[in-house]
Amino acid sequence: xxxxxxxxxxxxxxxxxxxxxxxxxxxxxxxxxxxxxxxxxxxxxxxxxxxxxxxxxxxxxxxxxxxxxxxxxxxxxxxxxxxxxxxxxxxxxxxxxxxxxxxxxxxxxxxxxxxxxxxxxxxxxxxxxxxxxxxxxxxxxxxxxxxxxxxxxxxxxxxxxxxxxxxxxxxxxxxxxxxxxxxxxxxxxxxxxxxxxxxxxxxxxxxxxxxxxxxxxxxxxxxxxxxxxxxxxxxxxxxxxxxxxxxxxxxxxxxxxxxxxxxxxxxxxxxxxxxxxxxxxxxxxxxxxxxx
Amino acid sequence: xxxxxxxxxxxxxxxxxxxxxxxxxxxxxxxxxxxxxxxxxxxxxxxxxxxxxxxxxxxxxxxxxxxxxxxxxxxxxxxxxxxxxxxxxxxxxxxxxxxxxxxxxxxxxxxxxxxxxxxxxxxxxxxxxxxxxxxxxxxxxxxxxxxxxxxxxxxxxxxxxxxxxxxxxxxxxxxxxxxxxxxxxxxxxxxxxxxxxxxxxxxxxxxxxxxxxxxxxxxxxxxxxxxxxxxxxxxxxxxxxxxxxxxxxxxxxxxxxxxxxxxxxxxxxxxxxxxxxxxxxxxxxxxxxxxxxxxxxxxxxxxxxxxxxxxxxxxxxxxxxxxxxxxxxxxxxxxxxxxxxxxxxxxxxxxxxxxxxxxxxxxxxxxxxxxxxxxxxxxxxxxxxxxxxxxxxxxxx
Numbered sequence: 001x002x003x004x005x006x007x008x009x010x011x012x013x014x015x016x017x018x019x020x021x022x023x024x025x026x027x028x029x030x031x032x033x034x035x036x037x038x039x040x041x042x043x044x045x046x047x048x049x050x051x052x053x054x055x056x057x058x059x060x061x062x063x064x065x066x067x068x069x070x071x072x073x074x075x076x077x078x079x080x081x082x083x084x085x086x087x088x089x090x091x092x093x094x095x096x097x098x099x100x101x102x103x104x105x106x107x108x109x110x111x112x113x114x115x116x117x118x119x120x121x122x123x124x125x126x127x128x129x130x131x132x133x134x135x136x137x138x139x140x141x142x143x144x145x146x147x148x149x150x151x152x153x154x155x156x157x158x159x160x161x162x163x164x165x166x167x168x169x170x171x172x173x174x175x176x177x178x179x180x181x182x183x184x185x186x187x188x189x190x191x192x193x194x195x196x197x198x199x200x201x202x203x204x205x206x207x208x209x210x211x212x213x214x215x216x217x218x219x220x221x222x223x224x225x226x227x228x229x230x231x232x233x234x235x236x237x238x239x240x241x242x243x244x245x246x247x248x249x250x251x252x253x254x255x256x257x258x259x260x261x262x263x264x265x266x267x268x269x270x271x272x273x274x275x276x277x278x279x280x281x282x283x284x285x286x287x288x289x290x291x292x
Numbered sequence: 293x294x295x296x297x298x299x300x301x302x303x304x305x306x307x308x309x310x311x312x313x314x315x316x317x318x319x320x321x322x323x324x325x326x327x328x329x330x331x332x333x334x335x336x337x338x339x340x341x342x343x344x345x346x347x348x349x350x351x352x353x354x355x356x357x358x359x360x361x362x363x364x365x366x367x368x369x370x371x372x373x374x375x376x377x378x379x380x381x382x383x384x385x386x387x388x389x390x391x392x393x394x395x396x397x398x399x400x401x402x403x404x405x406x407x408x409x410x411x412x413x414x415x416x417x418x419x420x421x422x423x424x425x426x427x428x429x430x431x432x433x434x435x436x437x438x439x440x441x442x443x444x445x446x447x448x449x450x451x452x453x454x455x456x457x458x459x460x461x462x463x464x465x466x467x468x469x470x471x472x473x474x475x476x477x478x479x480x481x482x483x484x485x486x487x488x489x490x491x492x493x494x495x496x497x498x499x500x501x502x503x504x505x506x507x508x509x510x511x512x513x514x515x516x517x518x519x520x521x522x523x524x525x526x527x528x529x530x531x532x533x534x535x536x537x538x539x540x541x542x543x544x545x546x547x548x549x550x551x552x553x554x555x556x557x558x559x560x561x562x563x564x565x566x567x568x569x570x571x572x573x574x575x576x577x578x579x580x581x582x583x584x585x586x587x588x589x590x591x592x593x594x595x596x597x598x599x600x601x602x603x604x605x606x607x608x609x610x611x612x613x614x615x616x617x618x619x620x621x622x623x624x625x626x627x628x629x630x631x632x633x634x635x636x637x638x639x640x641x642x643x644x645x646x647x648x649x650x651x652x653x654x655x656x657x658x659x660x661x662x663x664x665x666x667x668x669x670x671x672x673x674x675x676x677x678x679x680x681x682x683x684x685x686x687x688x689x
């Protein structure tokens with residue numbers, strides 16, 4: 001029984017990481033109908049920036065989080081300027097996909113030049129001695145990831161629902177032209193959504209790095225998994241990405257343990273294909289009705 | 293079209309400039325034919341998770357090359373290295389090998405690190421009759437190739453997986469008396485080949501592993517594999533993979549409080565295993581041809597000191613790769629000198645019958661190869677190293 005509880009716990013921790021990244025996809029998709037395929041690389045850049053702040057500059061873990069958030073926000077502005085805005089202006093649907101993928105490659109190569117190609121240990125702020133809860137052993141960092149991811153997502157959801165700015169974002173998501181007519185500065189809202197989404201990705205890098213090691217290739221798999229999570233949960237739903245994340249995280253761990261480690265990633269992606277076939281807008285996505 | 297036309301004057305200027313540069317560059321070289329260097333190819337992963345091995349190997353080869361060139365080179369010619377990054381990917385390995393042989397016209401090739409890369413690329417030197425001296429890859433086929441290629445151009449100066457897997461199982465079963473073991477291997481050619489070889493070693497002892505688990509490169513959570521090994525009652529983990537993932541296994545053991553010995557491939561000596569596992573990697577045991585710490589011959593002491601001085605490091609990132617890289621360059625130059633030629637078949641014949649013994653860093657080589665045995669390293673030259681206090685130590689006597 002403790003065996004199962006142990007797996008569920010590590011599945012939840014894994015799922016929350018996926019959910020946090022997928023939440024970034026959700027934020028930009030709701031305002032601009034685009035997503036950033038370099039999200040995984042932004043996580044990696046956040047982790048490595050954090051490592052520099054924490055270990056090299058001795059700013060501590062909070063300094064690392066702040067440094068990563070700043071770099072993430074700056075990357076968000078850059079991304080929107082060079083990859084998203086030109087594509088939206090020309091109305092191209094493929095240009096932003098290719099541009100963000102290209103940015104991901106540039107980011108990875110740049111990171112290899114700056115930080116080297118090796119995976120390095122990120123010191124865990126709460127120590128690496130596991131806590132014992134019942135028969136289950138859990139790393140303090142895993143609890144931190146779960147808690148921090150939940151807090152970040154709750155705050156953003158609250159902001160979106162109850163603040164004036166948040167309502168502007170929702171308005172842009174609903175109808176760009178109508179939002180502009182009532183005086184909302186649509187381009188600024190879109191930039192803000194990219195800043196927020198990229199900063200969250202960078203901060204999640206600092207959160208997960210003590211568990212995963214930090215290195216230039218750490219973002220590739222996470223970015224892909226998070227994309228699957230966003231599709232399964234529904235790109236437009238904040239709740240959806242959490243459920244999707246937990247579902248895929250748990251699926252992976254349980255398959256690896258009870259079926260075969262060789263099939264670990266299979267159920268998640270089978271789920272992805274099934275959802276695309278049966279409910280393309282995702283488990284929690286509302287079907288959007290396009291009025292022409 | 294109009295854009296092209298507008299640019300063409302600049303294109304002409306550019307081409308003219310380039311032509312001048314080429315002419316200037318080639319002029320002096322052509323007038324001194326005796327100094328034409330001997331080109332030797334070096335390929336390995338200089339980026340990614342295997343890069344500590346690739347870079348150490350390359351730096352070992354460079355160190356030996358500088359020494360040989362300082363003494364006037366070989367056959368009165370300097371040695372020039374042509375280095376290529378295979379990025380540890382199989383298709384890239386095949387590409388760079390074709391480039392080395394067809395475009396760069398190297399007379400011999402040293403490398404690679406990764407089993408898959410070796411598998412994807414050994415055919416080209418074989419067909420072109422250019423010797424390939426494998427200096428790190430443990431899983432690449434060497435003597436196995438004689439069956440289909442009687443004229444075999446592949447040699448190895450590294451402990452093969454046959455030797456390593458046998459020693460790993462021997463350490464657990466024969467030396468420590470542990471009968472219940474679990475295998476954890478990565479899903480690359482390297483890990484799966486090692487897994488199969490360990491299986492053979494277990495079969496020969498009439499034993500079976502209690503669990504055989506797999507993981508992928510970049511997997512960070514090993515909880516399911518470790519839980520299943522523990523549920524099976526495994527008292528030792530026999531692992532095959534590369535540094536970062538092996539470190540995650542050690543870290544997972546600490547998290548789950550599953551403290552059983554970890555014995556595995558020589559990659560447990562990689563800096564990125566030792567650093568990323570930290571105290572959790574303590575006691576990890578692996579077969580090694582060369583350990584930086586401990587008693588050494590004068591030659592090996594000088595090698596370590598020179599390496600540290602030249603590259604400004606205290607600990608060699610992968611000492612085995614560096615030492616084997618160094619020795620591989622000396623063996624190939626010895627063969628070229630003996631052959632008196634850079635002709636592939638003649639170098640191969642010389643390698644198979646080296647008359648001068650070479651006192652190397654990892655071993656003292658007397659006729660390391662023969663026409664039927666292209667493996668320079670045998671079980672006698674390999675010892676079990678242990679990770680202790682962030683460094684690999686030789687076995688206790």
